């Protein structure tokens with residue numbers, strides 16, 4: 001009888017080597033492998049999202065900055081356009097002003113032309129007036145023209161009054177008519193004037209009331225010529241009974257010689273003015 005031998009050990013060993021791994025450990029590794037890739041993928045995606053987000057943030061900041069720059073440029077452009085518009089309006093306004101001034105200058109030029117015509121007419125009227133006055137005063141051609149009622153002699157006109165005034169009133173009357181009390185420099189003037197005053201007292205433009213020295217009314221000095229004065233004159237008489245002061249004004253006496261009298265005395269007078277030439 002044969003006894004079969006069974007190597008239990010081998011069986012056990014075989015059993016040992018063929019023993020299946022622990023179902024728990026293998027499942028954990030498998031689970032780890034199964035979740036590792038998605039986890040990594042998720043982490044990668046998350047990082048990518050964060051990176052993209054960060055990039056988008058930078059991009060957004062850049063866009064915002066660019067938008068702000070564009071907005072500033074737009075404002076500047078608008079301001080420049082407004083300034084340009086204002087400048088155009090100002091130019092148009094200045095153009096209008098220039099056109100207006102041109103019109104005014106044209107009007108002034110036209111007015112000046114009319115004034116030139118008026119000036120010519122005025123000269124013509126003056127010439128006719130001179131001829132008329134010369135005719136009325138029995139003047140000769142070439143002589144100066146004098147107002148009607150005035151007498152012409154050489155280049156001057158003389159007015160011999162018929163009314164009487166004080167020396168100062170007579171002076172003012174003459175001055176109000178572009179003339180002055182007569183100033184007699186030459187013998188011819190003396191002869192002409194005294195030829196019209198004989199027989200009446202007439203004031204002339206001679207006085208010493210301003211400085212105490214005799215002078216003409218235009219303040220030119222007068223040197224006493226005795227043959228032109230009445231005997232003993234001027235005497236600066238103070239007993240005239242006509243108020244304060246002595247005799248400061250000179251007049252032509254009846255015979256044409258000078259005498260000094262109180263200036264308030266009323267008498268006729270002689271005015272003198274330059275004659276106009278036609």
Ligand SMILES: [Ca+2]
Pocket residue numbers: 233234235236237247259260261
């Ligand atoms: Ca006197």
